[in-house]
Amino acid sequence: MPSIAKAMESTTVIFATEKQNAKIIPSVLVVDNYNGSQPAVITLQDCFTPSVTNGVSSPTSGTVVSRMITTVDNGGLEILGPTLEDVEILGQARVLIETMDSSCFVTLGWDFE
Amino acid sequence: MIQLLPMPEATVTPGVPKYLQEGNFVTFTDRWPDTLSWVKGKSFVIEKTNQVPYDLHYIIPTNDFKDVDLSNSSDGEKMYPTNTKTLYQVGVGFKPADMLCDLFIPAGEYCQRLEYASMVPTLSSNTLRYLGAFNSTDTPYGDARLFFYFVYRLEPLIMRLYVDYGIDYEKIVAGFLVNQCYMRQVLLTPEQAAQSDVIRYYTELRW
Numbered sequence: 001m002p003s004i005a006k007a008m009e010s011t012t013v014i015f016a017t018e019k020q021n022a023k024i025i026p027s028v029l030v031v032d033n034y035n036g037s038q039p040a041v042i043t044l045q046d047c048f049t050p051s052v053t054n055g056v057s058s059p060t061s062g063t064v065v066s067r068m069i070t071t072v073d074n075g076g077l078e079i080l081g082p083t084l085e086d087v088e089i090l091g092q093a094r095v096l097i098e099t100m101d102s103s104c105f106v107t108l109g110w111d112f113e
Numbered sequence: 114m115i116q117l118l119p120m121p122e123a124t125v126t127p128g129v130p131k132y133l134q135e136g137n138f139v140t141f142t143d144r145w146p147d148t149l150s151w152v153k154g155k156s157f158v159i160e161k162t163n164q165v166p167y168d169l170h171y172i173i174p175t176n177d178f179k180d181v182d183l184s185n186s187s188d189g190e191k192m193y194p195t196n197t198k199t200l201y202q203v204g205v206g207f208k209p210a211d212m213l214c215d216l217f218i219p220a221g222e223y224c225q226r227l228e229y230a231s232m233v234p235t236l237s238s239n240t241l242r243y244l245g246a247f248n249s250t251d252t253p254y255g256d257a258r259l260f261f262y263f264v265y266r267l268e269p270l271i272m273r274l275y276v277d278y279g280i281d282y283e284k285i286v287a288g289f290l291v292n293q294c295y296m297r298q299v300l301l302t303p304e305q306a307a308q309s310d311v312i313r314y315y316t317e318l319r320w
Contacts, residue, residue, distance in 0.1 A: 021168040021286050022208070050282060051171040053179045065281060090172050090284040113208065 001027060003109035008040070008097040015108045016093040018048060022112040024089040029068075029080040030107040036074040041098035042106065044068040048091025066096075072104075088113075114267075114315045115216060115224055117251070118258040131257070132292040133159050133202050138301060138309035139294075141264075145314045151197040152264050156309060157296035159200075165291040167192070172284045173212075173276040178236065181287075182220075183261070184269035192291060193263045200264055200312075202292040204257030205272075206249075212285045213246035213275045218315045219268040226319075236275055246275070254288040262312050 006013050016024055026044065033040045044067045050059035067087050072078045095106050118131065133139065137159045145153040169190065171179050182189035183203075194201050207214070215234045216224040225245025226233045235241035252259040261270060276283040301309060 021170050021288075023284055048172050048282070048284075051173055051179055053171075053173050053177045055177040056174065063282075090282060 001109055001111050003028070003107060005030075005105055005107040006095075007102045008095070008100060008104045008106060009102045011098075011100050012045075012094055012096050013106070014092060014094045015106075016089075016110060018091040019112055024093050025111045025113050026084045026087050026089065026093070026108060027081065027111055028107070028109040029070075029078075029084060030105075031070065031072045031078045032105040032107070033072040033074055033076050033078075033101075033103075035103040036072075036101050037103060038074055038099055038101065040072045040074070040101060040104045042070050042072065043096040043098075044087065044089075044108075045094045045096050046089040046091055047094055114262050114313055115218075115270075115318065116260040116262075117247070118260065120258075131204065131260075132164065132290070133162065133200075133294050133310065135159055135162055138299070138305050139200065139296070139312055140301070140306065140309040141312050142314060142317065144317050149264060149266060152312075155298055156301045156306070157200070158299045159294045160297050161295040163293045165293060167289045167291060168286055169289070170284060170286045171274060172282055173274065174282050175276055175280055176236075176278055178273050178275040180217075180220075181272045181274060182269050183263070183272065184267070186269055189269060192289070193267060194265050194293070197265045198296050200262060200294040200296055202294060203261040203263060204290045204292070205259050205261070206252045206254040206257035206288050208254040208286040208288070209249050210283050210285050211277050211280045212283060213242065213248055213277060215246050215273040215275070217271040217273065220271050224315065224318055242275075242277070254286065257288070257290060268315075 140156040141152040143154040183192045234245040
């Protein structure tokens with residue numbers, strides 16, 4: 001199971017690129033805002049390019065769908081495990097923070113299905 | 114030409130391979146057309162095999178579909194043989210997804226339908242959408258139960274991959290295993306004929 005920890009040094013941080021023949025199934029998300037300067041509003045996003053279909057001949061490149069949102073107070077820590085079990089990411093897994101904060105750390109672990 | 118293997122009710126030891134093996138016999142019925150004269154009504158022994166896995170993937174929005182042509186046509190997936198002595202036995206399974214798969218051969222003609230005139234797969238119908246459609250539990254990825262048999266210049270087989278309601282987008286991953294079989298024509302003894310796999314033309318699915 002791959003995982004990676006990153007500081008939220010920009011508002012959008014990429015955690016995993018798309019694996020073409022699989023979905024990304026997040027298994028753990030840790031938001032460490034112990035030293036954060038404000039509450040962290042964290043959004044787990046799914047970024048992908050849909051296929052050409054019968055209904056859409058020119059699909060939008062970089063379609064973004066928010067899969068989960070959580071808020072962690074400054075001085076707080078949140079660990080999400082089993083609550084992620086129904087979250088699926090079709091393309092690139094990335095995390096959005098409402099206000100950039102390099103003291104806020106996010107760890108994402110995932111499986112492929 | 115199209116075969117869905119049901120779940121087994123019992124197991125045997127040693128197991129029976131799903132895919133054609135070297136030394137197996139295949140027989141094409143007389144219903145194959147004259148335009149495919151290299152197989153029509155003929156029997157073959159499989160002399161060599163080579164298995165080639167291949168995945169195709171699509172991200173499709175809800176209540177939409179994509180037609181995937183498996184033939185060698187210009188916008189097809191080029192999964193047909195280019196040699197009259199080659200048979201492709203293709204197993205396909207799907208990763209878990211909220212999807213349906215209808216089959217057409219040739220384009221526009223449903224493979225899975227009932228005899229009554231209106232009983233054809235219809236994606237705009239809340240009930241007929243599910244008629245004749247395979248889903249990812251019918252033929253799971255890595256345990257394919259849906260098989261196609263492709264020969265040189267066979268008409269295009271179309272897989273219509275549909276994403277059902279209840280989800281914004283879905284990723285459909287179709288896992289193929291192409292069992293490339295090199296055939297040599299033979300005259301079968303009655304014993305060999307009894308062991309031979311019969312490959313029927315798609316028109317024999319409709320009688």
